[in-house]
Amino acid sequence: MTGRPVRPGRRAVDDAALEPVVAVVPLHRPDADVVAHVRSLAAQVAGRVVVVDDTGPLTDPDDHPDDHPDDHEAVLADLVALAPLGVVVERHGANRGIAAALGTGVASARRRWPGARAVLTVDQDSGLAADHVERLLAAAAAARAAGRRPGLVGPAAVEGLPPRTARGARPGDGSAEGFAPGREPVQSGLLVPLDVWDEVGGVDPGLVIDGVDSDLWLKVLDTGREVVVAPGLAVRHRLGSGRPVRLGGRTLVLPVSAPFRSYYLVRNRLRLAGRHGRRHPAWALGQLGGLVRHLLVVLLVDPPGRAERLRAAAAGVRDAVRRREGRRPGS
Numbered sequence: 001m002t003g004r005p006v007r008p009g010r011r012a013v014d015d016a017a018l019e020p021v022v023a024v025v026p027l028h029r030p031d032a033d034v035v036a037h038v039r040s041l042a043a044q045v046a047g048r049v050v051v052v053d054d055t056g057p058l059t060d061p062d063d064h065p066d067d068h069p070d071d072h073e074a075v076l077a078d079l080v081a082l083a084p085l086g087v088v089v090e091r092h093g094a095n096r097g098i099a100a101a102l103g104t105g106v107a108s109a110r111r112r113w114p115g116a117r118a119v120l121t122v123d124q125d126s127g128l129a130a131d132h133v134e135r136l137l138a139a140a141a142a143a144r145a146a147g148r149r150p151g152l153v154g155p156a157a158v159e160g161l162p163p164r165t166a167r168g169a170r171p172g173d174g175s176a177e178g179f180a181p182g183r184e185p186v187q188s189g190l191l192v193p194l195d196v197w198d199e200v201g202g203v204d205p206g207l208v209i210d211g212v213d214s215d216l217w218l219k220v221l222d223t224g225r226e227v228v229v230a231p232g233l234a235v236r237h238r239l240g241s242g243r244p245v246r247l248g249g250r251t252l253v254l255p256v257s258a259p260f261r262s263y264y265l266v267r268n269r270l271r272l273a274g275r276h277g278r279r280h281p282a283w284a285l286g287q288l289g290g291l292v293r294h295l296l297v298v299l300l301v302d303p304p305g306r307a308e309r310l311r312a313a314a315a316g317v318r319d320a321v322r323r324r325e326g327r328r329p330g331s
Contacts, residue, residue, distance in 0.1 A: 018118040018140055018193055021133055022048040024105030025122050026098050029055050032071060034124045035078045038087055041122060044133040047086025048113050050105040051079055056095030088112055097208030097327070098187070106194075106202065116194060123188035127236035136191040139230035142178035151225025152217065153191040154182055157234040161186065164229050182227035184283075187213040189235040199223055206325030210261065211268035218276045218283070259305040259312055263328045266291060266316030271323070 023041045027034065030053075042049045053076060080089050090108050092101065106119055120133060129135070136153045143150045156165050166181040190213070200219035203212050217227065269287045277284035295313060315328065 017144075018137055018191065020048060020113060020116050021045045021118045021120055021137070021191065022050065022106075022109040022113055022116045023120045023122055024102060024109060025049065025051045025124055026101035026105065027051055027053045027055065027124050028095065028098075029072055030075050030079075030124050032075055032078070034075060035082070037124065037127070038079060039082060039085065040130070041120075041128070042082065042085040042087055044128070044130070045120065048109070048116065049082075049085075049087045050108045050112070051087065051089050052101040052105045052108070053089065053091045054095055054097065054101040055092075095327075097205065097212075099203045099207050099209070099212045100205040102187075102203050102212070103205055106197065110194075118191055118193045119197065121187050121190050121192065123237070125237065126188040128189055129233065132189060132233065132235075133191070135230040135233050139179040139228055139233075140191065143228040146177055146179070148179075148228065149225045150179075150228045151193070151196045151220035151223060152182070152185055152227045154185040154227065154229050155189050155233040155235045156180065156182075156229040156231055158186050158188070159235065159237040161237075165231075166227075178231070179228045180231050182229040184214060184217050185227055185229075187216075188237065192216075196220060196223070196225065204325075207268050207271075208264060208327055210264040211272050214287075215272055215275070218272075218280055222279060259308040260328065261312075262294070262309045263312040263316040263319075265294060266313045267320045267324070267328075268316075270317065270320035271325075274320075 023045045025034075025038060025041065034051075038049055038051055055072065076089065076091075079087060083089075088108055090104055092104065102121055105121075109116055109119060120136075122128065132155070136155075140150045140153045143153075154164055157163055164182050164185060166183045200216065200223065203216050207215060220227070269291050273284040273287050295310075312328075319328075
């Protein structure tokens, strides 16, 4: 980054190719905490943030009752008030899904800042380090200096998930130079060069939710690029509610999501396994195995709304066979 001192131990490589960076934050029934989150992001990207409110009406059947804070409009007004810091607020007026929100955000960013070179995608409930963007840019630059082709750049850890460093990665794989090979990333805290975004066609709005980041990752791999991560960089993430269950003498806390999510999880995993399975067979088999585990949990653990989850999963299978995309029927 031109004019930025290099920290001790970090190679002085040029990372200007991915600047300016624009942050895009999809919102769904945000609470008041998001205002400070967006303000912090604006400081990291020199006042270039697009927030996209993807909130539907209170009658939306795909909204969870807990997702309706009374201060929704007040939160949006507070975000609009951040305009002097470079924050732009877009509103869908309907719940179109995170993929559509990301697409709206990128399009808005390009209209407002036509010279932007990369987008940072961030969930509303994630917490980033104060130097998150700086460290991603440094990792991308270090990877390029080592002859790699980074297509996506992410953190090495996301709270509640396995490490994002590639399995089998060793110290000689780049970590000494300021980057490490990465595995399948998650959307929050991810840096995407806009030329890569354009080459792969961005994210698929037909997926709505679930599998959006997986599809983007596989498309990027197909271009011959790779994922790299910034060593030691972590993202804090507010996980959903969980339910303790006893399995094999151990107590496990299983995540509990709204029953309708089973529709998108099943439909999209099947659709993506078909879309990418020929080029990525091991990944596709893993996804099918994950579906089996999901259904076993639904059948054996008896989470709230089991019957509704099974109906949603069956509808997901049906619509995957029919190649249906977009929001689930009746929503």
